[in-house]
Amino acid sequence: MGEIKIKKITYLDTFPVRSAVLRQGKPIETCFFLGDDANDTTHFGLFDENNLIGVASVFKVKNENFDEKNQFQLRGMAVLNEYQGLGYGNLILDEVCKFVDAQKAEVLWFNARENAVKFYQNFGFSVLGNSFEIPEIGTHFAMFKYFVV
Numbered sequence: 001m002g003e004i005k006i007k008k009i010t011y012l013d014t015f016p017v018r019s020a021v022l023r024q025g026k027p028i029e030t031c032f033f034l035g036d037d038a039n040d041t042t043h044f045g046l047f048d049e050n051n052l053i054g055v056a057s058v059f060k061v062k063n064e065n066f067d068e069k070n071q072f073q074l075r076g077m078a079v080l081n082e083y084q085g086l087g088y089g090n091l092i093l094d095e096v097c098k099f100v101d102a103q104k105a106e107v108l109w110f111n112a113r114e115n116a117v118k119f120y121q122n123f124g125f126s127v128l129g130n131s132f133e134i135p136e137i138g139t140h141f142a143m144f145k146y147f148v149v
């Protein structure tokens with residue numbers, strides 16, 4: 001294992017990891033998320049030397065379940081299969097939380113796959129409400145964390 005670094009990347013850079021982990025066997029166009037190319041969207045990549053092994057993206061999107069004005073949505077959180085369970089997900093989430101904190105975020109929210117709920121709970125996120133289905137992807141739970149401004 002080489003030097004681990006997290007850097008800002010473009011949405012196109014995220015596609016190989018999104019594709020391998022979150023859109024397996026699906027066309028590459030399915031790796032594009034609405035708003036990926038917006039000015040207020042930020043993409044993070046975790047590198048082992050020059051290899052991109054994990055990604056996450058932060059969108060300036062409001063969830064109507066929260067009254068707070070300054071909300072961010074986490075999307076496309078993924079670590080390559082062979083690197084999972086080694087702490088990289090935690091490193092990426094740390095960086096995302098620092099980033100939204102610096103933007104004076106009041107809430108960070110996202111829709112989590114049910115298999116990842118424990119991972120986020122470990123990190124201090126809470127589940128909001130009941131599970132729901134996202135077509136072709138599976139069962140999800142809305143999750144969130146408040147930030148102190």
Ligand SMILES: CC(C)(COP(=O)(O)OP(=O)(O)OC[C@H]1O[C@@H](n2cnc3c(N)ncnc32)[C@H](O)[C@@H]1OP(=O)(O)O)[C@@H](O)C(=O)NCCC(=O)NCCS
Binds near residue numbers: 084085089090115117
């Ligand atoms: C979910 C994911 C991003 C987590 O990244 P990771 O690098 O594997 O996680 P880490 O190694 O940093 O794990 C951090 C902690 O969460 C735990 N954890 C990780 N994945 C978990 C899971 N699926 N279920 C339960 N606990 C999990 C780890 O045991 C670790 O616990 P510890 O801090 O007590 O040791 C990654 O496994 C992944 O990409 N999974 C497939 C895609 C996915 O589901 N993405 C989320 C979409 S919402």
